[in-house]
Amino acid sequence: DAGVIQSPRHEVTEMGQEVTLRCKPISGHNSLFWYRQTMMRGLELLIYFNNNVPIDDSGMPEDRFSAKMPNASFSTLKIQPSEPRDSAVYFCASRPVGLDGYTFGSGTRLTVV
Amino acid sequence: AQSVTQLGSHVSVSEGALVLLRCNYSSSVPPYLFWYVQYPNQGLQLLLKYTTGATLVKGINGFEAEFKKSETSVHLTKPSAHMSDAAEYFCAVSDMAGANNLFFGTGTRLTVIP
Numbered sequence: 001d002a003g004v005i006q007s008p009r010h011e012v013t014e015m016g017q018e019v020t021l022r023c024k025p026i027s028g029h030n031s032l033f034w035y036r037q038t039m040m041r042g043l044e045l046l047i048y049f050n051n052n053v054p055i056d057d058s059g060m061p062e063d064r065f066s067a068k069m070p071n072a073s074f075s076t077l078k079i080q081p082s083e084p085r086d087s088a089v090y091f092c093a094s095r096p097v098g099l100d101g102y103t104f105g106s107g108t109r110l111t112v113v
Numbered sequence: 114a115q116s117v118t119q120l121g122s123h124v125s126v127s128e129g130a131l132v133l134l135r136c137n138y139s140s141s142v143p144p145y146l147f148w149y150v151q152y153p154n155q156g157l158q159l160l161l162k163y164t165t166g167a168t169l170v171k172g173i174n175g176f177e178a179e180f181k182k183s184e185t186s187v188h189l190t191k192p193s194a195h196m197s198d199a200a201e202y203f204c205a206v207s208d209m210a211g212a213n214n215l216f217f218g219t220g221t222r223l224t225v226i227p
Contacts, residue, residue, distance in 0.1 A: 004156075033214075043203065043217040056214070091156055101147050102215060104156035 002026075004105035006092050012111045018080040021108045024073055025094030033102065034067055034077050035091040043091075049075065082112045115140045115206045119218035127226045132176075132191040134221050136204030139185065146187045147205040147215065148178055157203060163187060174198070199225045 005024040013019050025032050033048040047057040049069045057067070064083070069075040079086055089109050093102040120135040138144055145164050149157040161172025168180040174197075178189045189202060201222045205215040 042219045045214060048214065093157075101149075101159040101162050102157075104149075104158070106154075106156045109154075 004092055004094050004103050006090075006105035006108050008108060009106065010109045010111075012113065013082055015083055015112055016081045017112075018078065019082045019086075019110060019112075021077040021090050021092075021110070023075045023077070023092030023105060025075070025092070026096075026103055027073065029094035029096045029103070030072070031095040032069060032075050033093040033095070034075070035093065035104075036088045037091060037107070038088045046077070046090075079110075082110075084112045086110060087112050115144065115216045117204045117206050117216060117218040119202075119204050119221050121221055122219065123222045123224065125224040125226060126194045128196055129193050132189070132194045132198065132223065134189040134202050134204075134223065135186070136188060136218060137184070137186050138204070138206045140206055144206045146178075146180060147207075148172065148176070148187075148189050149203045149205060149217075150174075151201045151203065151220075153200075160189070160202070194223075194225045196225050196227065199223055 007022045031050050034046040036044045036046055046059045047067045048055055052069045065079055067077045089107045091104050091107045093104045095102045116139045118137045126132055147162045148160040150160050151157045160176050161170050161178055163170045163180045171177045176191045178187050180187050201220045203220045204218040207215050
């Protein structure tokens, strides 16, 4: 089991550019979550999907943020246009059916300059 | 609504000493409780979880936690700290009904002094 795979591991981009973060959940997991981690705000849930359907996106900070899950094995988080305050580590996590804990990816460290 | 409060953003212990990381929760329904560990530049790794049944839960790396409903606490302990335990530890709660969302505490950074 390769775990939850995120790419890229690091991204440095200029303000105003589009950024796309990618996530491959564990096969068979039916829920997928995007979190953002900053020193100031800790871990924040941005959005989660059940069976590829977005369930709760109330954590998405602005319309500049969007997430998709076109199939059970892939999800993207897009920021357009990016701003310096979007700099953070973005984590993807997946969870199987039932009440088990999440499995987190290694994260994408985003720096917007 | 569910929430957790981790007491102490930084904890330092000597190698070989007892580790005690505190977490109190608030939940409108019987909770499921989790402890995660995050090593530098890595994602969160599940240490242990409490769902139902035995209130003393053993996790990985020698950690354990005792769920105390009367105190709404689930403190994390380890009898003897090791240098490799230095990391950030997160407590999280989800409700039994939904269990789709984990509410994380703000984390406690553990430093182990040689």
